[in-house]
Amino acid sequence: MVVDALALAALGGWLYLALAHGGFWRTGPGLPDAREPDEWPEVVAVVPARDEAAVLPETLPTLLGQRYPGAFRVVLVDDGSTDGTAETAASLAGGDPALAIVPATERPPGWAGKVWAMSEGVRAAGHPDFILFTDADIAYAPGTVERLVRAAVAGRRDLLSQMATLSTRTGWERVIVPAFVYFFAQLYPFRRVGRDGARTAAAAGGCMLVRRAVLERAGGLARIRGALIDDVALGRLLKRAGGRCRLDLGRDVASRRPYPRLADLWTMIARSAYHQLRYSPVLLAGTVAGLLLLYAVPPAATVAGLAAGPSGPGAPALGAGALAWAVMAATYVPMLRFYGLSPARAPALPLVALLYAAMTLDSARRHRAGRGGAWKGRTLSAPDETLSAPNKSGAADAPPATLE
Known part of the structure; x- marks a missing residue:
């Protein structure tokens, strides 16, 4: 079934992210203790x-x-x-x-x-x-x-x-x-x-x-x-x-x-998300598809598996979807704790991801309407790529954009 295949793909993605993606979900110790320098720099x-x-x-x-x-x-x-x-x-x-x-x-x-x-x-x-x-x-x-x-x-x-x-x-x-x-x-x-x-x-x-x-x-x-x-x-x-x-x-x-307000946060993210994607419709489509696969498929597959029968044909979708959803939520808990928020919020991360997908799409819409990059009375159009540093990060360009 298509749902089974998507659920397994999402599970594979989350296992990679949790185990082999640089421990991204760990909030870290912050600044290390360090000795006093011999001479304090200006x-x-x-x-x-x-x-x-x-x-x-x-x-x-x-x-x-x-x-x-x-x-x-x-x-x-x-x-x-x-x-x-x-x-x-x-x-x-x-x-x-x-x-x-x-x-x-x-x-x-x-x-x-x-x-x-x-x-x-x-x-x-x-x-x-x-x-x-x-x-x-x-x-x-x-x-x-x-x-x-x-x-x-x-x-x-x-x-x-x-x-x-x-x-x-x-x-x-x-x-x-x-x-x-x-x-x-x-x-x-x-x-x-x-x-x-x-x-x-x-x-x-x-x-x-x-x-x-x-x-x-x-x-x-x-x-x-x-x-x-x-x-x-x-x-x-x-x-x-x-x-x-x-x-x-x-x-x-x-x-x-x-x-x-949500509108304030929405504007801050949407103003530069499409810039992060180098104003590419292909990257935009790939980013939205990736967000849907990783964040929307696990809960959707879980529900579909339950509806189809957890001990029958729905078992593969239920098992893979629920496990992917659990791994996703578990990786989000440290960030919630860092901000002093309840871990009970973690299972709702797919809904937040859908908001980010909508913000990213809106960023592209604003750019096409001539309002891309609007901030404090300025609007920045797509710059000449020769002016910016080439993308050598090794990470796929995708949201989130920078909050200011």
């Missing part, structure tokens, strides 16, 4: 900010308050804000010389807005040993920059990135956010990102500590100037240049940006 944090006045009071003081033992400065790039972002930042700093506020100059053709703002920050930073690319909505626990540098120096990492803990205060955030991180880790297993010689490369844009010399050796941000998903592109660029990378999920950094 660090400059670069914060691209566009209309972020509302969130800065919750985040900028946590960055300026990092008692880092070495030289540490913050460059906030005001990227054409109209809400008083620069004035808010200056007021929060209270004259602290560690903060420099830089207005972004006019964006050249071919540059994505955020990457251009990052580039402006790099120019203003001078020549530090490390650049900490971070987002305006990210709050830092005390001592985080010190722990990042310790881990980067001791582990000889050229890119050390932490995925920020996202907000799960509202009902829809609790539904969508843990699955977003789970899907991201499935696409880019963190352990493979950190493995020398592995092709998988990625980063999380909220917190990326980068060795400046390696970034320059790789050709600088100009090499990824058209990238809408800048963090993954930067990870690929640095790893292709021989940089040693690490990506962790931890609680040292947290996003303070709320997504109270």
Whole structure:
């Protein structure tokens, strides 16, 4: 039967994912303990900010308050804000010389807005040993920059990135956010990102500590100037240049940006999912088919097997479908626990996956309607592929897109 074959295919997929896909489902220990370096390197944090006045009071003081033992400065790039972002930042700093506020100059053709703002920050930073690319909505626990540098120096990492803990205060955030991180880790297993010689490369844009010399050796941000998903592109660029990378999920950094409605989360994901698929209808069809096979088939086969008779002709579909569904749910439990949510939510993951499939299809629709990549008043059309880093990750391009 077709249902039996699909159920067996889904089970095979889940057995591979659970046992041989880089342990993607493990949330990991976070930043490792590391010894103090012989000499503390200079660090400059670069914060691209566009209309972020509302969130800065919750985040900028946590960055300026990092008692880092070495030289540490913050460059906030005001990227054409109209809400008083620069004035808010200056007021929060209270004259602290560690903060420099830089207005972004006019964006050249071919540059994505955020990457251009990052580039402006790099120019203003001078020549530090490390650049900490971070987002305006990210709050830092005390001592985080010190722990990042310790881990980067001791582990000889050229890119050390932490995925920020996202907000799960509202009902829809609790539904969508843990699955977003789970899907991201499935696409880019963190352990493979950190493995020398592995092709998988990625980063999380909220917190990326980068060795400046390696970034320059790789050709600088100009090499990824058209990238809408800048963090993954930067990870690929640095790893292709021989940089040693690490990506962790931890609680040292947290996003303070709320997504109270499903529409807010939907827009954040749909704006760049089709870009992640390189605007390819073939990849779009393959991605949706893959989501349906892995996430929709197991529960559907379970129900079909029960209906056909669990001790008769429905036994193969029931057995394979139920086992695949159980493996799927089991791999999701660690992420739910990381976010303090009940493991009882795990069996509902297929419904969330169907939402992601719909968001991906909507992303393609928006692109065809000329609204692809819309973010804070900007719309980015499909860039010239020569402007972006080639796809050398070794992982299939698929959602999720980056949340900002």
